[in-house]
Amino acid sequence: MTGTRGYHHGDLRRTLLAAAVDVIEESGPAALSLRDLARRAGVSHAAPAHHFGDKSGLLTALATEGFHLLAEALHDAGGDLLDRGVAYVDFAVGHRAHFEVMFRPDLYRSDAEGLVAARRRAGEALHSGVAALSRERPTAKDPQGDALAAWSIVHGFATLWLSGALPPRVGDDPRAAAREVIHRLFPKP
Amino acid sequence: MTGTRGYHHGDLRRTLLAAAVDVIEESGPAALSLRDLARRAGVSHAAPAHHFGDKSGLLTALATEGFHLLAEALHDAGGDLLDRGVAYVDFAVGHRAHFEVMFRPDLYRSDAEGLVAARRRAGEALHSGVAALSRERPTAKDPQGDALAAWSIVHGFATLWLSGALPPRVGDDPRAAAREVIHRLFPKP
DNA sequence: AGGGTAACTTGTCGACGACAAGATTGCCTC
DNA sequence: GAGGCAATCTTGTCGTCGACAAGTTACCCT
Numbered sequence: 001m002t003g004t005r006g007y008h009h010g011d012l013r014r015t016l017l018a019a020a021v022d023v024i025e026e027s028g029p030a031a032l033s034l035r036d037l038a039r040r041a042g043v044s045h046a047a048p049a050h051h052f053g054d055k056s057g058l059l060t061a062l063a064t065e066g067f068h069l070l071a072e073a074l075h076d077a078g079g080d081l082l083d084r085g086v087a088y089v090d091f092a093v094g095h096r097a098h099f100e101v102m103f104r105p106d107l108y109r110s111d112a113e114g115l116v117a118a119r120r121r122a123g124e125a126l127h128s129g130v131a132a133l134s135r136e137r138p139t140a141k142d143p144q145g146d147a148l149a150a151w152s153i154v155h156g157f158a159t160l161w162l163s164g165a166l167p168p169r170v171g172d173d174p175r176a177a178a179r180e181v182i183h184r185l186f187p188k189p
Numbered sequence: 190m191t192g193t194r195g196y197h198h199g200d201l202r203r204t205l206l207a208a209a210v211d212v213i214e215e216s217g218p219a220a221l222s223l224r225d226l227a228r229r230a231g232v233s234h235a236a237p238a239h240h241f242g243d244k245s246g247l248l249t250a251l252a253t254e255g256f257h258l259l260a261e262a263l264h265d266a267g268g269d270l271l272d273r274g275v276a277y278v279d280f281a282v283g284h285r286a287h288f289e290v291m292f293r294p295d296l297y298r299s300d301a302e303g304l305v306a307a308r309r310r311a312g313e314a315l316h317s318g319v320a321a322l323s324r325e326r327p328t329a330k331d332p333q334g335d336a337l338a339a340w341s342i343v344h345g346f347a348t349l350w351l352s353g354a355l356p357p358r359v360g361d362d363p364r365a366a367a368r369e370v371i372h373r374l375f376p377k378p
Numbered sequence: 379a380g381g382g383t384a385a386c387t388t389g390t391c392g393a394c395g396a397c398a399a400g401a402t403t404g405c406c407t408c
Numbered sequence: 409g410a411g412g413c414a415a416t417c418t419t420g421t422c423g424t425c426g427a428c429a430a431g432t433t434a435c436c437c438t
Contacts, residue, residue, distance in 0.1 A: 012416085045419095046417080046418070046419080047416080047417055
């Protein structure tokens with residue numbers, strides 16, 4: 001059913017998205033080409049347009065998928081704020097292609113219906129982690145400010161890590177390094 | 190001398206870089222086209238190649254210029270860590286085109302000679318701010334970890350701000366919002 | 379004055395994105 | 409089980425772009 005033989009591919013949409021992830025992980029979003037994706041999937045050069053409309057349609061789908069995956073990853077990380085922060089970084093490193101597209105709204109249609117919903121879902125998962133913080137640290141006066149600071153520090157660390165801008169001494173374990181960085185923002189007794 | 194008349198443009202290199210900044214600020218780096226820049230400057234479609242070799246050459250020059258500007262901005266901000274952090278965010282917002290290219294190494298030649306030097310200069314300006322912190326807070330045990338956390342939080346805030354991902358309630362003054370966020374990482378007595 | 383060289387032009391090629399129009403297949407209904 | 413219908417994919421084409429090659433112009437220096 002998912003075989004590639006025959007006139008109908010069977011699962012071309014998913015195949016194209018997976019190929020896009022491969023290309024972006026190898027060479028970045030700038031190197032993405034619909035014709036190349038079609039070649040990798042073994043279909044004609046115009047086949048992708050049927051599923052995504054145009055290039056930004058494909059990237060919209062990729063970003064939407066990314067926000068859903070991020071929301072799930074944050075959910076699975078449990079209620080602890082530190083763990084959620086590490087999960088955020090872990091998602092960025094483990095789904096680098098999705099992450100690189102998600103925060104580049106000039107590449108896709110940021111007002112697309114499914115995307116808006118997925119982004120809101122991820123945003124809520126992000127905020128509920130900070131709500132847990134307010135419970136365990138009653139001294140916190142401004143949970144929204146805490147949320148912004150937490151989001152900034154994990155997002156910045158992830159972005160710097162992915163761009164290769166960090167000095168080598170940071171090491172090669174993003175989870176451990178992220179944990180230390182987040183710990184500085186919310187020190188535990 | 191800098192007039193556009195005659196066969197020789199006079200200052201084409203700078204004109205092209207300025208036009209690239211305009212395009213990127215309007216539509217992002219993905220929309221950049223050498224032929225469009227040439228049209229804006231009133232020269233032939235192949236003129237840019239003479240100055241920059243190819244597209245990544247132009248973006249290498251833009252990133253190099255960006256790192257120099259960032260180093261100067263950090264220097265001018267003075268010795269206080271908080272002020273330097275605000276200056277970092279202010280640079281990102283005020284030179285959004287440069288900033289967006291600088292941390293996207295897949296767009297340019299990250300091993301180019303001038304670029305490596307400029308990036309190191311900016312890195313030193315970033316670190317010397319944290320050295321000042323160690324002086325005023327002798328309790329700090331790990332200045333390199335502090336530097337990484339500080340860089341992460343300002344870089345993350347700037348990136349989120351530029352991507353438009355922040356909720357509207359953060360307001361429209363990036364300097365003030367950045368100051369609050371950084372203050373959470375390094376609270377003053 | 380004149381030659382050398384940097385700066386710019388014209389011309390061309392292959393690749394890409396987008397669009398149009400046609401071919402094929404699975405499915406649904408009667 | 410036969411016909412029709414819609415979704416899926418193909419072929420063909422156009423304008424634009426990046427890159428390269430080869431030629432042209434103007435500045436500069438002695």
